[in-house]
Amino acid sequence: MAQNIYDDQNFFEAYIQLPRQIQGLNGAPEWPSFRSLIPDVRGAKVLDLGCGFGWLCRWARENGAAEVLGVDVSENMLTRAKSFPQDPAIIYQLANLETLEPLPNIYQVTLSSLTLHYLKNLPDLVAQVYHALCPGGSFIFSVEHPVYTSPRNPKFIKDSEGHDVWQLDAYLHEGSRTTNWLAEGVIKQHRTIATYISMLLNIGFTLSAIDEWGPSPEMLKENPRWAEHRERPMFLLIKATKSKQ
Amino acid sequence: MAQNIYDDQNFFEAYIQLPRQIQGLNGAPEWPSFRSLIPDVRGAKVLDLGCGFGWLCRWARENGAAEVLGVDVSENMLTRAKSFPQDPAIIYQLANLETLEPLPNIYQVTLSSLTLHYLKNLPDLVAQVYHALCPGGSFIFSVEHPVYTSPRNPKFIKDSEGHDVWQLDAYLHEGSRTTNWLAEGVIKQHRTIATYISMLLNIGFTLSAIDEWGPSPEMLKENPRWAEHRERPMFLLIKATKSKQ
Numbered sequence: 253m254a255q256n257i258y259d260d261q262n263f264f265e266a267y268i269q270l271p272r273q274i275q276g277l278n279g280a281p282e283w284p285s286f287r288s289l290i291p292d293v294r295g296a297k298v299l300d301l302g303c304g305f306g307w308l309c310r311w312a313r314e315n316g317a318a319e320v321l322g323v324d325v326s327e328n329m330l331t332r333a334k335s336f337p338q339d340p341a342i343i344y345q346l347a348n349l350e351t352l353e354p355l356p357n358i359y360q361v362t363l364s365s366l367t368l369h370y371l372k373n374l375p376d377l378v379a380q381v382y383h384a385l386c387p388g389g390s391f392i393f394s395v396e397h398p399v400y401t402s403p404r405n406p407k408f409i410k411d412s413e414g415h416d417v418w419q420l421d422a423y424l425h426e427g428s429r430t431t432n433w434l435a436e437g438v439i440k441q442h443r444t445i446a447t448y449i450s451m452l453l454n455i456g457f458t459l460s461a462i463d464e465w466g467p468s469p470e471m472l473k474e475n476p477r478w479a480e481h482r483e484r485p486m487f488l489l490i491k492a493t494k495s496k497q
Numbered sequence: 498m499a500q501n502i503y504d505d506q507n508f509f510e511a512y513i514q515l516p517r518q519i520q521g522l523n524g525a526p527e528w529p530s531f532r533s534l535i536p537d538v539r540g541a542k543v544l545d546l547g548c549g550f551g552w553l554c555r556w557a558r559e560n561g562a563a564e565v566l567g568v569d570v571s572e573n574m575l576t577r578a579k580s581f582p583q584d585p586a587i588i589y590q591l592a593n594l595e596t597l598e599p600l601p602n603i604y605q606v607t608l609s610s611l612t613l614h615y616l617k618n619l620p621d622l623v624a625q626v627y628h629a630l631c632p633g634g635s636f637i638f639s640v641e642h643p644v645y646t647s648p649r650n651p652k653f654i655k656d657s658e659g660h661d662v663w664q665l666d667a668y669l670h671e672g673s674r675t676t677n678w679l680a681e682g683v684i685k686q687h688r689t690i691a692t693y694i695s696m697l698l699n700i701g702f703t704l705s706a707i708d709e710w711g712p713s714p715e716m717l718k719e720n721p722r723w724a725e726h727r728e729r730p731m732f733l734l735i736k737a738t739k740s741k742q
Contacts, residue, residue: 417664
């Protein structure tokens with residue numbers, strides 16, 4: 253099964269200090285791009301896979317969603333999610349996304365932010381999402397970009413002219429990558445862009461949008477350090493749709 | 498307009514020595530993958546953009562295509578194409594793909610092999626292809642992979658442990674790249690994967706398949722040097738379809 257790094261106390265203590273956990277969605281630089289892919293959620297039943305502290309669940313309710321189910325593997329995360337003012341229309345469920353019980357076929361929108369690249373067995377979950385969506389429903393997710401997850405030793409180095417270059421290798425060698433991010437030994441699954449997309453098409457989804465996120469010029473003015481994300485993208489955002497028929 | 502490097506005599510003399518020019522399609526390692534994306538062409542009208550020596554045009558006819566139009570900007574290339582035994586069902590047309598005259602709406606299949614990354618103005622051509630295809634028609638193309646076209650200085654270097662790594666940068670900085678491939682100053686256009694796909698979706702195409710080509714284990718046994726193409730992919734293959742309605 254996928255590693256549950258979020259219940260490692262050292263990792264969790266560092267994780268909750270990240271801007272996106274303190275400031276919520278507005279602390280996530282890719283949020284405006286992600287949000288632009290989400291259809292109108294008024295009256296919709298929404299599913300959030302890897303809901304963490306529940307930021308997306310609460311956003312969906314604030315924007316008119318009728319019901320939201322947030323699923324996460326981490327007790328730490330869900331305990332924090334439940335510490336926010338209670339909303340009876342948001343249900344949080346503790347579950348491993350790789351061995352999820354069948355979901356009812358009632359959802360108009362499924363969201364997943366920066367979660368799927370932790371899962372070894374992704375095709376089964378994608379099939380579950382497809383079956384849980386109503387006709388015309390959409391699945392919007394972000395993952396770490398394959399160019400970011402690919403390298404055996406993911407970092408920038410100086411080239412012969414002193415410019416920062418990302419040392420890319422192993423792109424077509426899919427599988428586990430162990431990195432030291434906030435804690436030692438965090439395990440992610442590297443997949444190519446073609447693999448993510450083919451998985452969606454094979455199960456019956458239509459690809460509706462794709463974004464290799466990078467900071468806008470305005471964002472760079474405020475955060476010049478983010479310029480590196482224009483050299484090698486960090487996030488991949490995808491919207492897939494289930495046919496209306 | 499796009500650079501017409503193929504009418505540079507020095508480039509051309511080197512180009513015609515490449516395995517894919519001497520051996521035709523079987524000299525192109527990505528051909529089995531590309532071919533697998535092409536639908537049955539029996540009885541079809543086929544368009545080939547950037548047809549070069551006409552290898553794909555002749556393949557289409559050998560596989561039952563009714564008519565083939567091959568378009569190329571290079572007189573050198575078309576002269577060579579016409580030196581093969583004549584087939585009245587193959588028409589070769591000298592034209593700049595960026596300023597193509599409107600095409601009739603009669604094609605079932607449009608092909609383009611390793612051509613589109615030379616074009617500055619690609620959206621207009623994609624719109625032309627869309628209008629030229631009959632309902633249910635498909636557009637199959639290959640380009641140099643964005644990870645391959647992206648770097649300011651595209652090459653492998655040794656990392657601190659002595660492994661070859663591809664020095665990736667400038668991925669989200671789209672535009673011209675000047676490289677020295679067979680001749681000095683060959684100009685290509687770098688676009689991201691998201692840009693290629695979004696261009697297709699925006700014009701109305703459905704994405705049907707995507708392949709970030711890499712050599713198979715069998716190919717690597719015969720050509721061990723191709724292992725580098727598994728570290729950073731060299732070709733991107735895409736199949737897009739026009740709706741049947």
